[in-house]
Amino acid sequence: MAEVRVERLVKAYGAARALDEVTLDFPDGGFFGLLGPSGSGKTTLLRAIAGFVVPDTGRVFIGGAPVENVPVEHREIGMVFQNYALFPNMTVEENVAFGLVVRKTGAAETAKRVREALELVQLGHLATRKTHQLSGGQRQRVAMARAIVTRPRVLLLDEPLSALDKALRVDMQIELKRIQREVGITTIFVTHDQEEALTLSDRIGILKDGRLVRHGPPREVYDDPRDPFTAQFLGDANLIEGTPEPEGLRLSDGKLLPGLKGPTIAVRPESLRLDTTEPTAPFRLRARLQQRIFGGAMGTCIIDWQGRPLKAVGRDADFRGLPDAGDVWLSWPKESTIEFRANA
Amino acid sequence: MSNRFLAHLGRAYLGLILFFLYAPILVMAAMSLNASEFYQLPFKFSGEWYDRLWNNREILAAAGRSIWIAVVVTVIATTLGTAASIALFRHDFPGKRILQALLFPPIAIPWLITGTAMLIFFFGIGIGRGTPAVIIGHVALALPYVIVVVSARLASFDRVLEEAARSLGASAWQVTRAVTVPWILPGIIAGGLFAFAVSFDQFVVSYFLSEPGDTTLPVLIYTSIRKGFTPEINAISTIIIAVSMGLMLLAARFTKFGGDR
Numbered sequence: 001m002a003e004v005r006v007e008r009l010v011k012a013y014g015a016a017r018a019l020d021e022v023t024l025d026f027p028d029g030g031f032f033g034l035l036g037p038s039g040s041g042k043t044t045l046l047r048a049i050a051g052f053v054v055p056d057t058g059r060v061f062i063g064g065a066p067v068e069n070v071p072v073e074h075r076e077i078g079m080v081f082q083n084y085a086l087f088p089n090m091t092v093e094e095n096v097a098f099g100l101v102v103r104k105t106g107a108a109e110t111a112k113r114v115r116e117a118l119e120l121v122q123l124g125h126l127a128t129r130k131t132h133q134l135s136g137g138q139r140q141r142v143a144m145a146r147a148i149v150t151r152p153r154v155l156l157l158d159e160p161l162s163a164l165d166k167a168l169r170v171d172m173q174i175e176l177k178r179i180q181r182e183v184g185i186t187t188i189f190v191t192h193d194q195e196e197a198l199t200l201s202d203r204i205g206i207l208k209d210g211r212l213v214r215h216g217p218p219r220e221v222y223d224d225p226r227d228p229f230t231a232q233f234l235g236d237a238n239l240i241e242g243t244p245e246p247e248g249l250r251l252s253d254g255k256l257l258p259g260l261k262g263p264t265i266a267v268r269p270e271s272l273r274l275d276t277t278e279p280t281a282p283f284r285l286r287a288r289l290q291q292r293i294f295g296g297a298m299g300t301c302i303i304d305w306q307g308r309p310l311k312a313v314g315r316d317a318d319f320r321g322l323p324d325a326g327d328v329w330l331s332w333p334k335e336s337t338i339e340f341r342a343n344a
Numbered sequence: 345m346s347n348r349f350l351a352h353l354g355r356a357y358l359g360l361i362l363f364f365l366y367a368p369i370l371v372m373a374a375m376s377l378n379a380s381e382f383y384q385l386p387f388k389f390s391g392e393w394y395d396r397l398w399n400n401r402e403i404l405a406a407a408g409r410s411i412w413i414a415v416v417v418t419v420i421a422t423t424l425g426t427a428a429s430i431a432l433f434r435h436d437f438p439g440k441r442i443l444q445a446l447l448f449p450p451i452a453i454p455w456l457i458t459g460t461a462m463l464i465f466f467f468g469i470g471i472g473r474g475t476p477a478v479i480i481g482h483v484a485l486a487l488p489y490v491i492v493v494v495s496a497r498l499a500s501f502d503r504v505l506e507e508a509a510r511s512l513g514a515s516a517w518q519v520t521r522a523v524t525v526p527w528i529l530p531g532i533i534a535g536g537l538f539a540f541a542v543s544f545d546q547f548v549v550s551y552f553l554s555e556p557g558d559t560t561l562p563v564l565i566y567t568s569i570r571k572g573f574t575p576e577i578n579a580i581s582t583i584i585i586a587v588s589m590g591l592m593l594l595a596a597r598f599t600k601f602g603g604d605r
Contacts, residue, residue, distance in 0.1 A: 052507060072510040085508035089526040098522070099512035150513060 002063030002153040002186060003028040004049060009058035011044055011210075018044040019055065020210035026154075026188055026203075031180050033201030033218075034190045037233070041210040042190045043158060049188065050156050051075050063153055078147030078185075079156040083163055084139045086131040092142050093118065093127040099150035117145040120179060137168045144176070148183055155180070157189035161196060173199050194234050198222065206230050227340055228264055237266040237338065238310045252306050257283055264340055271336035272312035274301060274319065274328050281331040289328045292319060303330065369585055376578035393575040403564060403580055410544055410561040413475065417482040417543035422536040424483070425490025430524060432491075433498045434506075447488045458485065459552040466553065477553040478560065482543040489542060490535035493595075497531025534598035537591045545588060 004026040011019040018041045026032045034042040047053040049060055051072035060067050067075055078099075086095050093114050100110040118124045121141035131139065140160065147155060160176065161169045177200055180187050191197050197204050198218045205215035206229075214221055214230045225231035228239055241264050242249040242257070249262035257265070273279065274289065287305035299316040302309060310330070322328065379390035397403060432444060450458065459481070466477045501524065509519040525532070547562040554563055561584070565577055 050511060072507075073513050073515055076513075077511055079508070079511040081504050081508055083502075083504065085502065085504040087505060087508070087523055089523075098509065098514070102509075102512065102514040102518045102522070146512065156511075 004154055004186060004188065005061040006045065006049065007059040007061070009045065009048060009060070010056045011041075011048065011053060012056055017041075017210040019048065019058075022058070022207075022210070022212050024205055024212055024215060026186060028186055029184050030186060031177070031200055031202050032186075032188045033197035033204040034188065034207065035194060035197040035204055035234070036192070036207035038192060039209075040207040042192075042207050044210075045207070046156050046158055046188060046190045049154070050077055050079055076150070076153045077156055078150060078152035078154070080140075080143045080147050080158065080160045082159045084143040086139055086142055086146075088131060090131070091127070092123065092129050092131060092134070095131060095142055096146045096149050098146065103150065113149050114145075117149040120148075120182065121145045121175075136164050137172060140164065140172055141175070144179060148179070148185065152185065155183075155185045155187040157187065159190055159192070162191070162193070169196070176200060198234070204234075206233060208233075223338075225266075225338060225340075228266065231266045231338055231340075236269050236311060236313070238269060238272070239264055239266050240305075240308075251285070253286070255285060259334075260337065261339060266338040266340070267332050267336060268338070269300075269311040269313040271332045272303075272310070272314075273331045274303075274312055274322055275331065276322065276328060278329050279331045281333065283334060283337065284329055284331040287328060287330050289322060289325050292322065292324055303328070305330065372578050373582045373585075376575055376582045378575070381575055393579040396574075397576045397579045400576060403561070403576070406559055406561045406564040407580070409475075409558070413479055413482065413560060414540045414543040416479055417486055418536050418540045420479070421483045421486035421490050421539040421543075422532060425487050425535055425539070426494050426525075426528070426532050428487075429491050429494040429498055429528075430520065432495065433501070447491055450485065450488050451492075455485070455546075455548040459549040462549060463552045473553055473555050475554070475558065478550055481549045481553050482546055485546065485549060486539035486542040489538040493535040493538060494528055494531040497528045497534075501527050530598040534595040537595040537598070541588055541591050541595075545584075 005024070007023050009019045009022040010017065020041070022041070022045060024045075034045060036042045044053055048055050049062075051067070051070065055068075062075060062077075087098065090098070096114045096117055097110050100113060105113075114127075115124065118127055121144050123138060123141050123145065126134065126138065131142065134142065140163075143160075157176075161172050164172060173196060189200065201218055203216060204218050204221055206213045206221070208229055214226055221230065222234055225234060225237075228237070231237035232239070240251065242251040242262050244250075244262045245256070248256045248258040249260040249265065250256055273281075278284070285305055287303045287310065289301055290304050290309075291302040293300040293302070294316060297316065298313060299319045301312040301314075301319060301322070303312060304310070312330070374387065376393055377389055377391070379388040379392065432440065462477070462481050462484070463473070466472055466480075471477050471480070505523050505527070506519050509523045514522065545562065546560070547566060550560045551563050551566065554560060559567070561580070565580065568574070568577060
C-alpha cells in the first residue's frame, strides 16, 4: 500500500496538451476517482502513473519514491483495463496466477493466493474455465483478481465498468467498493460516468483539457463546485446569469436576488420548487413550465425562463398539482444557491 | 435463363482450371505406378519404380540433403521472421515503412535474377557455392513469406494484452513468450511451413548456388531429366507433390486461407 503523488505533470501530443501541470495527491488506501469528459487527460494521467505514458516534464511518486525511471513491470501496480485484457490462451486461474508466475512465486504459495483472490471476487467455482466462456461481469471479476493477487502498491482502474450493461454496472460498483475496502489498497480509477465516481470514490478529481479543475471529497465538490464547468459536469446544474449590484444580483427580467454576488450562480435541479401561486421564498422567478416528464418515482420538469431552458427534478408527488404546461413560480432556498469564485 | 447459363459457364471454367492444374499431376502419379517405361497403355500396376527409387542412392542422398536444408532454413527463417514481425508490430522507428516495403519485392523478383545476383555476390564476398550459400539464399527467399504470414496474424493481436502482462510484472521477454507468441503461434507454424516449402521446392537458386555432385533434389531431378527421363522421376515427383500439398493444406488450416474452417 502506498500513497501516490504526481507533481506538475505535463504531456503534450503535438500542440495538444493531454496533461497540463497536473499536481495531485492520492492518499494511501483511498479510492480516488478521476473524472472528466473524453479528451480531458484522465486516462493519460492514469497511464502516466502506470508507466505506459512517459511525461514530458513533472514527477510521479509511489510510496514517496520517484518512479520516472522505473519501468511498468517494476512499479508494483495492479491494473484493470477497459476491456479487461484477459489472456485468451489461459484459463481463469492461469490468468490470475500470471503475476505470481512471472515473479517466480512458489507453486504452493501461488495456488493459495490464486484461490484466495478468486474467492474474494466470488469466482472460486470457475477457476478452470477459459476466459471466453465467461460473462462480462465475470471477466471483470477475473481482471480484478488478477490485478490484486500480486498485492500491488496501487490499483489502477481504467473505465472498469464501462463495458457492462447498466444493471450489472450498479452491482459491480458495490462489488468493487467491497473488494477495495477488504484489500485496503490505494485505488485510482478513471471514469466518465459522474454517478459512478460519486458512488465509488472517497475523493474525486475533475479534469478538463488536461488541467485539474477541482478535487476533494465527492460531497464537498458537489455542494461547492466553485466553477460552472464542475457544477454542470458533476451532477446537473441550472446556470443563472445576471448583473452584480450592491444589494444583490439583478437578473435580466428585473428581479433582484438579494445578497448574491454573481455574475453567475447555479441551482441544482433537485433544489428547485415549482408553485402555481407566488411563494414567500426570497429567491423566486416567474417562468413557464413547458413539459412534465413522468419517470416513475421521480419526475422532471422542463422550464423556460427568459428563453433559457431550466430543469427541475423531484418526486412525482411534488409536481402533482401543476398543470401540464403554463406559467409557474420557481423558488429555491438560499442555502441551495451555488456561488462561484469571482474569477471563474 | 441467362443467370443459369452464366452459372454453368462459371462451373465449366472452374472445371477447366482444376483440370489443367491437376490432370498432369494425376497422369504423372498414374505413370509412376505403370509398369511400362514408355508410358504405354493399357495401364498395368507396378511398384517397380518406387522400388528402384528406394535403391537409387543418388536420389535418396539428394532428398535427404533437401530435407535437412529445408529444416535448417525453416528454423532460421521462422525465428528471424517472427522476431522481425514482432519488432515491426511493437515499435515505430524512422524508416519503418521503407523497411516494410523492402520486404515485398523479393517475393516478386524472378528467382532466376535473385539466384544470379546471389551467385555473383557470394563469390564476391568469398562464400562461393555450396550448402552454406544455399541455406543463406533460401533463408533470404523464405523470410518475406514468414514475415507476411506472422504479421497478418499479429494484426489481430490486442496490444493491451502486452500492457496487461507488463502491469503484472512481466519482463519484455516474459511478455513475448507467455502472451504474444501463443497468440501468433498459428501464424508462426504456417510461416514455417511456407519456409519449408520455399526451400524444399526451390530449384533456381539451389541450381546456381549448389556445387555439382552435392545438389538438392529439385536440381538432381532437373539434371536427370536432361540425361533421360525415367519413371523413377515420376515416382519421386509424386512423393514431393504429396508432401508439398500436405504442407500447404496444413498451412492453409493455420492461416485460414480458405476462410473459416
